[in-house]
Amino acid sequence: MNTKFDITRAPQTPRPERAQTRDAAGHIRGVEATSGGLIRSTLLASGAAAAMLTIVYLPAEYGIDPTGFGAVLGLTEMGQIKQQLYAEAEADEAATANAPVTLDPDTLARLDRIEAQLATISAVIGAPSALTETPTPPATEAAAAPAPEPAPAPTAEAMAEPAAEVAPAATADAVEAAVAEANSNWRDEVSYTLAPGEGIEVKLAMQEGQTARFEWTANGAVVNYDTHGDGSGQKVSYEQGRGVPEQDGELTAAFTGNHGWFWRNRTDAPVTVTLRTAGDYAEMKAP
Structure with a gap:
């Protein structure tokens, strides 16, 4: 006897009801979070941030490598170079801020030596009097100083004699010798x-x-x-x-x-x- 299968007469197994994910207007509702899930997520995020701080940021910025991974990744050397550059820049700024605005004794001593060398060279080559003569004192000092005696008039014989000329070669040799003497003290x-x-x-x-x-x-x-x-x-x-x-x-x-x-x-x-x-x-x- 052949009996046809009728699906409408098959036993129906009740399905479990799904949680409603949409509201009355058809909008999808947000997933409800539990307090345990929030704490777990917070701890995971904090751990990841701490790992990034220790492994990447401290070695790369400050050269501090507590774990040793910074040296493996080449970040520790970069951080040490940064700190060295920062220290050098601060030293340069401090030197500029504290730089004196007046001449120090060493500079004054050097100026005196330069003036002495110029005086020696001027005496050798016969520089104009304007380069070597003493500056004229103020009017009050000039009035207090006694008037200089007039120079004697030149004699006829002295006026007849030709002025002595300095050979250019001799002058050049004298200047070179004076400069060499000034620099001969260096070791x-x-x-x-x-x-x-x-x-x-x-x-x-x-x-x-x-x-x-x-x-x-x-x-x-x-x-x-x-x-x-x-x-x-x-x-x-x-x-x-x-x-x-x-x-x-x-x-x-x-x-x-x-x-x-x-x-x-x-x-x-x-x-x-x-x-x-x-x-x-x-x-x-x-x-």
Whole structure:
């Protein structure tokens, strides 16, 4: 006997009702969150932020790497370079803010030496009196000073004699000799050309208490400098400057070690730095 299957007579299994996800207007309702889920999400986000701070931000910005992953990723070195650049910029700003506005004794002494050299050269080549004579005092001082006695009139014989002439070759040799004598006191002289942003360091090996004379110039340009020393487990910074064209003076070692200068070219063009030294030191340590 063949019996046809009627699906309408099949037993129906009740389905579980789904949670209503739409409101009466047909809009989808938001998912309801539990307090446990919110706490778990907050903890996960906090952990991720802490991991980013420790693994990425601290090594990349401050060179601090507590986990060691910053060194693996190359971030620690970048952070250390940033901190070094920040410290250098702060040192330059501090040097500029504290830069004296009056001439220091070293500069005055150098001006005196230049005037003495000019006087020597003028005496050799016979410079005009306007370059060597003493400035006329104010009217009040001139009135108080006694009037100079008149010079005796030249005799006929003196007027008949021709004026002595200085041979050009002799004058040139005298000037060259005077300049050579002025520069003969230097023991060492070095020059370096720095590209924009480039720096260089030159030091003297000195014992504690030794004094060396120095003179450096940027040859018409300006540089930032730091006069410092290190050795015997000690460090010292003698002087710093920013945008300085030249300097001269004396350097006395505070302790046994290496003492000298660091220059950096912060301009947009190459700068040539020339250093001359003399005095008490064992040797010059230069690149």
